[in-house]
Amino acid sequence: xxxxxxxxxxxxxxxxxxxxxxxxxxxxxxxxxxILGIPTRGYELARRLKKIIDExxxxxxxxxxxxxxxxxxxxxxxxxxPTLKKMDIPISIDDRxxxxxxxxxxxxxxxxxxxxALMDFGRPLSIQLAVLVDRGHRELPIKADYVGxxxxxxxxxxxxxxxxxxxxxxxxxxESACEGxxxx
Amino acid sequence: MKxxxxxxxxxxGLTVDEIELLLSTAESFKEVSAxxxxxxxxxxxxxxxxxxxxPSTRTRTSFEIAAKRMSADAVNISISSSSAVKGETLKxxxxxxxxxxxxxxxxxxSSAGTPEMLSRYVACSVINAGDGAHEHPSQxxxxxxxxxxxxxxxxxxxxxIIGDIAHSRVARSNIYGFTKxxxxxxxxxxxxxxxxxxxxxxxxxxxNMTDAIRDADVIMMLRIQLERQDEAFFPSARxxxxxxxxxxxxxxxxxxxxxxxxxxxxxxxxxxxxDVADGPYSLILDQVTNGVAVRMAIFYxxxxxxxxxx
Numbered sequence: 001x002x003x004x005x006x007x008x009x010x011x012x013x014x015x016x017x018x019x020x021x022x023x024x025x026x027x028x029x030x031x032x033x034x035i036l037g038i039p040t041r042g043y044e045l046a047r048r049l050k051k052i053i054d055e056x057x058x059x060x061x062x063x064x065x066x067x068x069x070x071x072x073x074x075x076x077x078x079x080x081x082p083t084l085k086k087m088d089i090p091i092s093i094d095d096r097x098x099x100x101x102x103x104x105x106x107x108x109x110x111x112x113x114x115x116x117a118l119m120d121f122g123r124p125l126s127i128q129l130a131v132l133v134d135r136g137h138r139e140l141p142i143k144a145d146y147v148g149x150x151x152x153x154x155x156x157x158x159x160x161x162x163x164x165x166x167x168x169x170x171x172x173x174x175e176s177a178c179e180g181x182x183x184x
Numbered sequence: 185m186k187x188x189x190x191x192x193x194x195x196x197g198l199t200v201d202e203i204e205l206l207l208s209t210a211e212s213f214k215e216v217s218a219x220x221x222x223x224x225x226x227x228x229x230x231x232x233x234x235x236x237x238x239p240s241t242r243t244r245t246s247f248e249i250a251a252k253r254m255s256a257d258a259v260n261i262s263i264s265s266s267s268a269v270k271g272e273t274l275k276x277x278x279x280x281x282x283x284x285x286x287x288x289x290x291x292x293x294s295s296a297g298t299p300e301m302l303s304r305y306v307a308c309s310v311i312n313a314g315d316g317a318h319e320h321p322s323q324x325x326x327x328x329x330x331x332x333x334x335x336x337x338x339x340x341x342x343x344x345i346i347g348d349i350a351h352s353r354v355a356r357s358n359i360y361g362f363t364k365x366x367x368x369x370x371x372x373x374x375x376x377x378x379x380x381x382x383x384x385x386x387x388x389x390x391x392n393m394t395d396a397i398r399d400a401d402v403i404m405m406l407r408i409q410l411e412r413q414d415e416a417f418f419p420s421a422r423x424x425x426x427x428x429x430x431x432x433x434x435x436x437x438x439x440x441x442x443x444x445x446x447x448x449x450x451x452x453x454x455x456x457x458x459d460v461a462d463g464p465y466s467l468i469l470d471q472v473t474n475g476v477a478v479r480m481a482i483f484y485x486x487x488x489x490x491x492x493x494x
Contacts, residue, residue: 067212070216070224070225070226070254071224071225071226075226075488076488078488080188081484081485081488083205083208083209084208084209084212084213084484085212086212087212087215116225117224120219120221120223120224121219121220121221
């Protein structure tokens with residue numbers, strides 16, 4: 001397998017910092033914002049994004065986790081059950097602007113599941129989507145509002161986001177499969 | 185770990201990894217029951233049949249609520265309204281239910297081994313909700329979850345099980361489960377109710393109740409099955425209560441922060457006094473809450489993924 005680093009620590013930092021500014025600009029500050037990440041890496045990104053926005057705006061934006069597992073559309077066809085992750089909605093999301101955060105945007109199916117999960121918790125004013133990497137190949141009509149990096153890929157390639165909190169290193173790598181075996 | 189299991193027949197056959205997966209999954213499911221909208225779409229289109237040949241409030245309702253919170257359809261069949269009273273055999277009942285294409289049958293029966301037999305007749309999942317004096321796996325899982333939640337661990341915990349060990353499927357499943365996860369288990373009760381050779385399951389038999397509860401972190405009181413009184417396993421309910429009932433006096437001989445469990449239904453004033461059952465260290469209602477989460481986890485892990493039909 002060939003791997004290729006497409007974003008290093010600095011690049012990730014810059015992308016998050018730009019996304020933070022875009023979020024603030026579009027929402028005119030941090031008022032009514034709630035940042036929710038999709039575990040595992042989306043949640044870590046959400047916490048970093050919160051920290052950057054708080055530093056700029058002097059706010060304390062609620063941050064939490066949305067586990068989309070129970071809302072997935074592939075549970076009945078998978079061979080084994082995915083492990084449940086953490087669901088942590090810190091406050092009522094009614095009339096809040098939600099920033100949903102994930103690491104890689106691919107088919108869009110996880111985001112669909114995440115939005116359905118959120119709707120069971122209330123009626124947010126809006127949901128905006130922030131991702132570190134958009135690798136294309138959408139299967140649902142979903143588009144990110146904030147993108148760290150657009151990364152054109154082949155479906156046979158894999159995109160891995162590694163984060164210090166979980167993997168001990170901050171980087172995004174592109175993995176090319178050997179002998180045409182797809183990586184998921 | 186991933187489970188490829190079709191059925192949940194008992195704790196005895198589970199690996200430590202499987203038990204831990206069930207418990208951690210159940211922990212996640214507790215959050216669903218705390219929501220305003222207590223429903224997730226995970227098992228939409230699945231059908232669960234509750235087939236109860238013995239009376240039950242808690243277990244049957246708990247399985248039904250668990251199925252419904254996961255969007256499965258739950259159908260209840262109780263013995264009094266089923267064709268069993270017309271003499272239909274279990275095998276025929278099972279074959280007929282199977283023809284209606286359920287995804288799981290939850291069964292309780294007074295004969296040990298019934299779920300195991302049923303699982304050989306039907307292709308759908310079979311979940312044991314109590315079979316005779318054999319096993320009651322979902323009860324043991326919810327007991328383990330309750331202890332893990334309160335004490336933060338099961339390894340090294342000292343558990344005392346008091347009462348009718350001989351007739352108790354709850355005791356048996358808990359002895360298997362707690363010892364597998366590294367707890368030490370002591371049992372005590374009237375000598376007529378301690379089955380010979382129970383030590384082979386890995387537990388210690390105490391001389392009397394004080395000996396059993398002295399070092400216990402968890403005291404599990406079993407229900408005295410008053411309906412079996414005609415068999416005279418002990419002279420009277422009063423004597424039983426004096427020797428093996430948990431009241432404030434006996435509780436003083438135990439550790440200060442020992443927690444108290446009871447699988448229900450409680451015979452107040454027999455195996456446990458009302459002040460202890462309702463006291464601060466009693467987790468009887470936490471057990472019931474955790475029961476729903478545990479059963480959601482069982483359904484999730486058995487019914488969710490596709491399984492090659494054998």
